[in-house]
Amino acid sequence: MLPKSLIGQLLALVAITLAIAQTINIVLLYQGAQNQRIVEASASAVARIAGEVERINERGFRERRYRRDGSLRVRRNRPSVTAQSAIDEKQERLPAVEDRANRAFANMGLAVLSVEIAQAEKLPANMTNSVIGLGRERLKLRAIAHGRQQNKIEGFVIVSAQIEEGLWLNIASVVRDRNPRLVRTLLFQTVVIYLILLIPLIWLGRHISRPLKALTKGAQNFKPGAGEPLEETGPPDTKQLIAAFNDMHGRVSAMMDEKDVMLGAIGHDLRTPLAALRVRIESVENEDERERMIAGIDDMDKTLDDILSLARLGRSGGLAEKTDISALIETVADEFTDMGEKVYFSRGRRITANIRATLVRRALRNLISNAVKYGKQAEISVDKTDDKLLIHVDDVGIGLPEEQIEAMFEPFARAEASRNRATGGSGLGLTLARAIARDHGGDVMLENRKEGGLRASLILSLD
Numbered sequence: 001m002l003p004k005s006l007i008g009q010l011l012a013l014v015a016i017t018l019a020i021a022q023t024i025n026i027v028l029l030y031q032g033a034q035n036q037r038i039v040e041a042s043a044s045a046v047a048r049i050a051g052e053v054e055r056i057n058e059r060g061f062r063e064r065r066y067r068r069d070g071s072l073r074v075r076r077n078r079p080s081v082t083a084q085s086a087i088d089e090k091q092e093r094l095p096a097v098e099d100r101a102n103r104a105f106a107n108m109g110l111a112v113l114s115v116e117i118a119q120a121e122k123l124p125a126n127m128t129n130s131v132i133g134l135g136r137e138r139l140k141l142r143a144i145a146h147g148r149q150q151n152k153i154e155g156f157v158i159v160s161a162q163i164e165e166g167l168w169l170n171i172a173s174v175v176r177d178r179n180p181r182l183v184r185t186l187l188f189q190t191v192v193i194y195l196i197l198l199i200p201l202i203w204l205g206r207h208i209s210r211p212l213k214a215l216t217k218g219a220q221n222f223k224p225g226a227g228e229p230l231e232e233t234g235p236p237d238t239k240q241l242i243a244a245f246n247d248m249h250g251r252v253s254a255m256m257d258e259k260d261v262m263l264g265a266i267g268h269d270l271r272t273p274l275a276a277l278r279v280r281i282e283s284v285e286n287e288d289e290r291e292r293m294i295a296g297i298d299d300m301d302k303t304l305d306d307i308l309s310l311a312r313l314g315r316s317g318g319l320a321e322k323t324d325i326s327a328l329i330e331t332v333a334d335e336f337t338d339m340g341e342k343v344y345f346s347r348g349r350r351i352t353a354n355i356r357a358t359l360v361r362r363a364l365r366n367l368i369s370n371a372v373k374y375g376k377q378a379e380i381s382v383d384k385t386d387d388k389l390l391i392h393v394d395d396v397g398i399g400l401p402e403e404q405i406e407a408m409f410e411p412f413a414r415a416e417a418s419r420n421r422a423t424g425g426s427g428l429g430l431t432l433a434r435a436i437a438r439d440h441g442g443d444v445m446l447e448n449r450k451e452g453g454l455r456a457s458l459i460l461s462l463d
Contacts, residue, residue: 007205014201015194022190029186038157041173042097042117044132045159046104049169052079053110056163079169080130085160086170091118094157101159114162121155123172131156133174152176211238215245222249224256267308274301309362309432320354320440325389328357329380332364342377343368351382353389353462355440360460363436364391366429367444367456371395375453384462388442391458399448408446409434433458 003009080086087093097117105112123131156172163169211234218230229246232239278297284290326347336343371378375395383390400408411431434444441461449455 005209007202007209010205011198011201014197018194018197022186022193026186037154037175038094038097038119039100041133041157041175042094042101042159043104045117045157045171045173046101048077048132048171048173049079049159049161050105050108050110052169053112053161053163077132078130079171080127082126082168082170083166085114085116085162085168086124086127087116087118087158087160091120091158093118097157101161105161112161112163113165116160118158119155119175120158120172123156124158127158127170127172130170131172131174133176208234208238210234211242215242218245224249224253263308267304270304271301274304303428307428320356322352323355323357323360325351325353325355325382325391328361329364329382329391332361332368333378333380335365336368336372336378341372343372343380344377345380348382351384351389353460355460359436359439360458363433363444363458364393366433367393367458370429371397371454371456387462389460389462391460393456393458394449394453396453399452399454400446402448405446405448409444430456 003012094117098115101115101117102112105115153174153176155175157175158170158172160168160170211231214230214233215238218227221227227249229249230242232242232246234242274297278294281290281293281297284293326349329345330347333343333345368378368380371393372395375397377396379394381392381394383392409430411428430444430446437444437458437460441463442459445457445459447455447457
């Protein structure tokens with residue numbers, strides 16, 4: 001599920017971590033805002049009760065007031081007076097807020113026997129006229145005129161304070177919902193944080209990943225002695241990595257140059273005595289003995305040539321050229337046909353590819369030689385995909401055990417157990433063919449055919 005690139009994983013990790021941290025922050029802020037609304041509502045109610053207690057202390061308590069016309073005067077937004085607390089057992093008490101209220105009354109020097117504070121979703125019917133925070137009608141009209149909407153009422157905080165035995169002052173305070181404003185603020189804050197953090201991280205990720213991509217491409221296309229050193233860019237650690245790669249490239253190229261010099265010397269030093277030995281063999285009178293000795297020297301020369309060719313693969317020498325694959329296969333097939341071998345190839349449409357023709361011809365010869373030697377005949381076919389060219393060489397032999405197929409590519413491995421050169425080669429044919437194919441970005445694959453025999457597939461890259 002995570003992105004595969006370095007910058008993608010870095011951004012995903014930061015985004016997930018930031019989302020978790022911001023979620024925790026939002027939860028804490030929401031809980032804090034909830035507590036703050038309750039504290040504010042209770043503070044207003046405590047202040048109103050404190051004012052009422054001071055008025056009673058100054059003027060005395062009068063249970064009822066009457067208008068001039070004799071009707072009962074209703075005391076709006078002022079504490080109601082009851083013989084018992086207005087808070088019943090069903091309502092949720094707030095002990096922490098009660099402690100704060102007790103301290104507040106004590107700090108103001110007011111004698112309050114007991115304080116009970118609770119939170120309720122609905123306002124009790126007996127406290128309709130003893131509630132603060134509802135606002136007046138004209139204030140509502142003014143808010144509407146200014147295009148502002150009052151926050152929704154979330155509930156009420158009820159405060160009951162006992163000032164003497166059988167005398168309680170009760171008042172409720174509105175708790176309004178400020179969540180929409182809080183949510184908008186937190187969302188805006190989250191967006192700002194993401195922009196402040198992720199934009200620099202995107203730049204930093206690209207600054208790091210660009211030279212790493214160049215290094216990856218250089219490593220994938222690595223060929224000793226070929227290509228220019230990579231430019232050392234990026235952060236200091238990345239520069240050191242690229243510098244180490246360039247240094248390694250130089251050392252490997254130097255080692256390959258030394259190896260080529262050594263192989264050239266070995267080839268010269270071995271072929272010279274072999275040539276001299278062959279001249280001496282020509283003077284052997286017994287014809288059968290002479291032919292066996294000459295065949296042995298030829299085998300030694302061929303094995304030496306295979307070893308040197310295998311050792312030189314991977315070097316940049318020799319450029320790939322656009323080659324007609326069908327014509328190349330037909331040429332190799334005709335060589336075997338002229339020697340009386342059963343090699344079949346039906347030339348179809350023209351297929352071209354950029355290859356090192358000499359090497360591919362040699363790999364194809366090795367595969368056909370194995371087919372006619374161990375499988376009686378070779379039938380060649382060509383398949384092409386968007387980026388691969390497949391040359392199949394099928395025989396009608398007994399095939400190979402599945403567990404033995406991969407071992408056939410090991411140097412000097414042979415399907416024929418004896419070391420007789422008459423029944424088997426040097427054991428380097430498949431090794432050399434696979435090395436040539438991989439040098440062209442492909443491979444050599446072996447598989448048993450359902451109808452019998454073995455299929456050897458020379459796969460070349462068309463990129």
